[in-house]
Amino acid sequence: MAFTKKTVRDIDVDGKRVLMRVDFNVPLKDGVVTDDTRVRAAIPTISYLKEHNAKIILMSHLGRPKGDGPEPELSLKPAADKLAELTGFDVKFVDDTYGEKAAAAVDALEPGDILVLENVRFDKREKKNDPEIGKILASYGDVFVLDAFGTAHRAQGSVVGPAAYLPAVAGFLLEKEVDTLTSIFAEPERPFVAIVGGSKVSSKIGVLDHLIDSADTLIIGGGMAYTFFLAKGYAVGTSLKEEDWIERAGEMLKKAEDKGVKILLPIDNIVADHFGEDAVGEVVDSDKIPADRMGMDIGPKTEALYTEAIAGAKTVFWNGPMGVFEMDQFAHGTEAVARAVADSDCTSIIGGGDSVAAINKFGLADKMSWISTGGGASMELVEGKALPGVEALNDAE
Numbered sequence: 001m002a003f004t005k006k007t008v009r010d011i012d013v014d015g016k017r018v019l020m021r022v023d024f025n026v027p028l029k030d031g032v033v034t035d036d037t038r039v040r041a042a043i044p045t046i047s048y049l050k051e052h053n054a055k056i057i058l059m060s061h062l063g064r065p066k067g068d069g070p071e072p073e074l075s076l077k078p079a080a081d082k083l084a085e086l087t088g089f090d091v092k093f094v095d096d097t098y099g100e101k102a103a104a105a106v107d108a109l110e111p112g113d114i115l116v117l118e119n120v121r122f123d124k125r126e127k128k129n130d131p132e133i134g135k136i137l138a139s140y141g142d143v144f145v146l147d148a149f150g151t152a153h154r155a156q157g158s159v160v161g162p163a164a165y166l167p168a169v170a171g172f173l174l175e176k177e178v179d180t181l182t183s184i185f186a187e188p189e190r191p192f193v194a195i196v197g198g199s200k201v202s203s204k205i206g207v208l209d210h211l212i213d214s215a216d217t218l219i220i221g222g223g224m225a226y227t228f229f230l231a232k233g234y235a236v237g238t239s240l241k242e243e244d245w246i247e248r249a250g251e252m253l254k255k256a257e258d259k260g261v262k263i264l265l266p267i268d269n270i271v272a273d274h275f276g277e278d279a280v281g282e283v284v285d286s287d288k289i290p291a292d293r294m295g296m297d298i299g300p301k302t303e304a305l306y307t308e309a310i311a312g313a314k315t316v317f318w319n320g321p322m323g324v325f326e327m328d329q330f331a332h333g334t335e336a337v338a339r340a341v342a343d344s345d346c347t348s349i350i351g352g353g354d355s356v357a358a359i360n361k362f363g364l365a366d367k368m369s370w371i372s373t374g375g376g377a378s379m380e381l382v383e384g385k386a387l388p389g390v391e392a393l394n395d396a397e
């Protein structure tokens with residue numbers, strides 16, 4: 001299915017104030033961007049707008065701030081600096097989003113200038129999709145561009161709000177992501193193996209239900225696994241879990257069994273007594289996690305099981321690391337799965353900020369068919385859902 005929304009190519013941006021929502025939700029360590037994939041991915045649209053003399057106003061969230069004011073460690077300044085470094089453009093930054101300071105910085109823009117606003121989530125009205133947020137942001141622009149594929153599944157103020165007030169079109173990244181993913185998911189070559197892990201359990205666990213309908217094998221790892229262990233009656237110690245989902249997880253296991261879809265869960269795990277750089281791992285079987293231990297990675301027997309399942313795949317969709325890969329001692333499971341995907345003769349789609357950071361950490365990005373900047377967003381596309389951000393844009397004629 002071709003992309004059905006207007007894009008930046010369809011509008012005149014010369015001398016106009018272009019308000020653009022990007023996804024600069026990048027991993028940071030000590031104030032430095034540790035994976036710049038999402039910043040790089042926004043550059044084609046930014047460069048196009050600059051070449052066409054637009055005044056460019058960029059906005060994004062970063063992380064999940066509480067929403068009652070600035071949190072310096074979640075400032076967008078490092079992402080703005082990264083954009084300047086990657087492009088050589090002069091990138092201005094204003095430490096305000098909805099106030100007079102931001103408005104004044106917008107007013108001072110000349111054609112070709114680029115301004116990054118502070119984290120849109122420093123105000124709780126953003127996540128609540130308060131119409132006031134859309135209105136304030138829209139006042140900064142003459143047109144609205146959505147290029148934040150990774151956040152297009154969130155009906156939040158800066159993603160859908162400005163479209164109510166301004167002509168609203170897609171950027172090149174959004175267009176390419178939606179086109180590529182919908183065409184792969186429409187008729188995946190089989191066996192289709194879906195791999196889901198990571199920590200955003202509540203926002204992604206529901207999609208697993210759909211994956212049972214579309215995938216031949218579903219591999220579960222990372223923080224996602226422990227809710228399923230609870231459904232199987234295993235104790236999970238202090239591992240990440242989502243109590244409200246235990247019953248549904250049990251229903252999913254039953255549904256998969258009835259449909260003949262294989263769900264693979266870890267059979268062993270690397271556990272630790274606390275979450276930290278100095279934590280030391282030990283291997284335990286999945287039904288023997290001690291009460292004072294938390295699961296940090298999949299274990300060696302699980303790596304072998306998952307590697308074998310991936311080797312026979314024709315399509316792999318992967319979102320969410322198998323463990324806390326940022327800490328080297330818990331990165332082994334994610335690396336083993338990444339290598340299995342890289343070595344297999346399949347169409348491979350990797351989605352999500354952290355999953356992509358993991359693939360980059362292991363130097364395997366060029367072995368994958370499509371690296372998507374969105375984890376949750378690509379999960380919703382695989383589910384066949386429309387993304388609210390895309391829905392809010394103007395239809396192509």
Ligand SMILES: Nc1ncnc2c1ncn2[C@@H]1O[C@H](COP(=O)(O)OP(=O)(O)O)[C@@H](O)[C@H]1O
Pocket residue numbers: 197198199200201221222223240295296297319320321322323324325326351352353354355356374375376
């Ligand atoms: N067992 C686990 N316990 C806690 N966190 C985990 C576990 N396994 C993986 N994670 C964390 O999950 C995070 C990524 O999850 P998520 O945001 O859902 O993925 P993505 O950004 O790829 O969509 C990583 O920071 C990783 O450390």
Ligand SMILES: O=C(OP(=O)(O)O)[C@H](O)COP(=O)(O)O
Pocket residue numbers: 023025063064150151154200351352353354373374375376377
């Ligand atoms: O990182 C993101 O999603 P992802 O981890 O599913 O890829 C997006 O920036 C959305 O962030 P959110 O899940 O805090 O709304």
